[in-house]
Amino acid sequence: MIAFTDSHAHVDGPEFDADREVVLARARAAGVQRIVVIGAVGDTSSAERAVALAERDPDVFATIATHPHDVDKMTPDWWALHERLATHPRVVAIGETGLDFYYDHSARETQAEAFRRFIALARKVGKPVVCHIRDAHAESRAILAEHGAAEVGGVIHCFTGTPEDAAAYVAMGFHVSFSGIVTYRNAQPIRDSVRVVPLDRILIETDCPYLAPVPMRGRRNEPAFVVHTAEVVAREAGVPLAELAAATVANTARIFRFPTG
Numbered sequence: 164m165i166a167f168t169d170s171h172a173h174v175d176g177p178e179f180d181a182d183r184e185v186v187l188a189r190a191r192a193a194g195v196q197r198i199v200v201i202g203a204v205g206d207t208s209s210a211e212r213a214v215a216l217a218e219r220d221p222d223v224f225a226t227i228a229t230h231p232h233d234v235d236k237m238t239p240d241w242w243a244l245h246e247r248l249a250t251h252p253r254v255v256a257i258g259e260t261g262l263d264f265y266y267d268h269s270a271r272e273t274q275a276e277a278f279r280r281f282i283a284l285a286r287k288v289g290k291p292v293v294c295h296i297r298d299a300h301a302e303s304r305a306i307l308a309e310h311g312a313a314e315v316g317g318v319i320h321c322f323t324g325t326p327e328d329a330a331a332y333v334a335m336g337f338h339v340s341f342s343g344i345v346t347y348r349n350a351q352p353i354r355d356s357v358r359v360v361p362l363d364r365i366l367i368e369t370d371c372p373y374l375a376p377v378p379m380r381g382r383r384n385e386p387a388f389v390v391h392t393a394e395v396v397a398r399e400a401g402v403p404l405a406e407l408a409a410a411t412v413a414n415t416a417r418i419f420r421f422p423t424g
């Protein structure tokens with residue numbers, strides 16, 4: 164059986180409260196052996212839930228931050244909690260953080276300020292950053308470069324830019340993660356982007372519960388569905404599914420420094 168890693172899942176969220184254990188079992192049955200849970204949505208309870216999940220399951224890892232959508236709500240208490248959780252041994256990265264100028268749910272300058280501060284936190288604890296970037300690629304690259312994010316490295320998650328953007332992130336030393344969007348009919352620029360990212364820099368993710376890949380599109384997304392995204396990414400990368408799966412498992416383990424053995 165082919166093994167996969169879902170590098171970005173929101174299984175801490177309320178969408179999974181009714182059947183979380185069933186969802187995690189279904190992931191394992193599909194070969195999705197490891198899952199990175201992103202504790203960053205809404206308020207700080209997301210970070211606490213992600214860490215709790217990672218504490219009790221050796222195949223689940225957590226990240227912590229506040230999503231760019233929600234940074235307008237941040238208080239000094241939130242920063243104190245993030246700084247405390249950042250050093251937790253089951254927390255493998257700081258994120259998701261970044262700029263979302265498509266939705267603009269938080270003020271742009273607030274997003275940029277939080278992004279800078281989370282990069283500084285990542286550098287302080289020596290962990291990579293998981294970046295959420297939408298319609299703000301040039302601005303994000305400027306912040307990543309100016310604040311030395313490449314020193315800790317990171318992932319441009321749910322990539323939605325152009326092949327030129329993908330190549331620029333690769334040149335800066337970052338990894339690029341593809342979600343179910345890559346399977347959508349109108350997503351040709353994202354499929355083209357797969358071809359410019361070297362196989363040792365590609366990650367795959369569900370970003371569940373949203374963005375279910377074809378043929379599951381429209382349903383609640385879950386980690387087991389990352390297999391469908393892997394199939395399309397393998398095809399675009401020009402490698403067999405088993406090779407794409409092995410590369411993305413290894414890349415995720417390396418960037419997030421999963422324990423070996």
Ligand SMILES: [Zn+2]
Binds near residue numbers: 259294321
């Ligand atoms: Zn995101």
Ligand SMILES: [Zn+2]
Binds near residue numbers: 171173201259370
């Ligand atoms: Zn996400």
